[in-house]
Amino acid sequence: MKTLVICSGGLDSVSLAHVIAATGNLSRLVSFDYGQRHRKEIDSAAATATRLGVPHHVIDLRPVGAVLTGSALTDAIDVPDGHYAEDTMRVTVVPNRNAIMLTVGFGLAAAQGDQAVAAAVHGGDHFIYPDCRPAFTDAFQVMQNAALDGYADIRLLTPFVHQTKADIVRAGAAHGTPFQDTWSCYKGGALHCGRCGTCVERREAFHLAGIPDPTAYADPDYWQAAVARKAGA
Template identity: 75%
Template sequence: MKTIVICSGGLDSVSLAHMVAQERELTRLISFDYGQRHRKELDYAALCAQRLGVPHDVIDLRAIGAALSGSALTDDIDVPDGHYAEESMRITVVPNRNAIMLTIAFGVAAARGDAAVATAVHGGDHFIYPDCRPAFTEQFEAMQKAALDGYADVSLYTPFVHRTKADIVTEGARHNTPFARTWSCYKGGTHHCGRCGTCVERREAFHLAGIPDPTTYEDLTFWAEAIARKERA
């Protein structure tokens, strides 16, 4: 099945791209520049496309991102430290981000004759990101069926939506994903900070999966403290 993968350059989406390349017919990667402070993730998406030998489209959404103000990912607001399950992480929500990206990806798929759009939303995202939840992905696909009725038949592929990030690490390893060539950190520094929500979740996922983490973190111990706080809450 001809499938487009929405790829940020992060661990989840790069693992998904490698999985689709082996199990389906990967046609291209599509990424979005919405003015995120960790824009360097797009370089890792480009490396993934080169590695898998498919085209890579980067869609410029910076004007839209500027209008979706109030997020630590796009505004001059400090990215909080801690686990995703902490209330403070809500400041990293970019409203309708996935809905906007998926809408564009479905349009690209319909225009190019692809049968599916794949996105790496997963169970760990459900707490703070409403457009990562099963209720959203199911209803979004139904909406797109109506939007493209009579023109194209494009499905939404979300193999991780009911699974954990540790499951993604396991699947990524099974499909030979080069984890060191992925970028998760929301702070966009030289190395992963080891303290923001994506770093904590990334470190935890490797630990739970029992797979060595090749990532260089500036803070090597904060993740355990953040998980302990989550468990006490």
Template identity: 80%
Template sequence: MKTIVICSGGLDSVSLAHMVAQEQQLTRLVSFDYGQRHRKELNYASLCAQRLDVPLDIIDLRGIGAALTGSALTDDIDVPDGHYAEESMRVTVVPNRNAIMLAVAFGVAAAQGDQAVATAVHGGDHFIYPDCRPSFTQAFETMQKAALDGYADVSLYTPFVHRTKADIVTEGARHSTPFAQTWSCYKGGEKHCGRCGTCVERREAFHLANIADPTTYADPDYWIAAIARKDRG
């Protein structure tokens, strides 16, 4: 199946790109610049496209991102430290981000004659990101079938939507994903901070998958306390 992958440059989407490249027909990667403070992730999407020898479309959504105010990813608001399951992480929500990106990606797929759009949403996202939940992805695919009726038949491929981040690490390793060439940290510094939700989740996932984490973190042990705090509720 001719498939495009929405690729941020993060661990999840790069692992998905490698999986699709081996199991389906990967035609291109689509990335989005929405003014995110961790824009350096796009460099890793570019490396992935080069490695898999497919085109990369970086679509400029900065004007839209600027209008979606109130998120720590696009505004001058501190990115909180801690586990994703903490209530404080809701400040990292960019409203309708996935819905907007998916709508654009489906348009690209229809224009290019692709048969599927793949996105790496997963179970760990469900707590704070409503547009990563199965109910959303199912409804979105239904909407797109109606939007493209008679013009194109494009499916939504979400192999991780019911799976954990640790499962993604396992799949990524199975498909020879170079994890060191992925970027997760929302703070976008020189190295992964080790403290934000994405860093804690990344470090925890490698631990649960029992796979060596090649990432250099500014604070490599913070994740232990963050998980303990989350488990205490």
């Protein structure tokens, strides 16, 4: 089943690309530039496409991102430090981001003759991001069945939707994902900051998976305090 992977260049989506590639079904990677401050993640996605030998499509959504105001990922708002399970992380929501990206992905898949679109949404995202939850992905499949009725039959694959970030690290490691070549940090600096929600979750996931983390963090120890704070909440 020829599969298009929505690939940001982060740990989750690059791991997913390697998992799909191992089946021999990976057709292409699609990334989106929506004006995110951590746009350097797209470079990681491009390197992944080259490594796996598939086309890489970068869709310019900067005009769309410019009107989806109020997010720390696109506006001049500080990205908060801490764990994803803290209410402060809600400021990183970009309204309808996954719905928009998946809609474009399904259109591209239909035009290119692919049979599936894969996205790396996972259980750790459910608290903050409504468009990463099973209720959303199930409803999106129904909507696309209607949108493409009689034209194309495309499945939405979300193999991580009920899994943890640690599960993804294990799956990525099992399929040779070069984690050091992925980018997660929302602050977009020279190094992963080690303090924002995605850095804390990334560092914690390697710890829980029992797999060495090759990532260089500006603050490599902050995650422990963030996890302890979450546990005591």
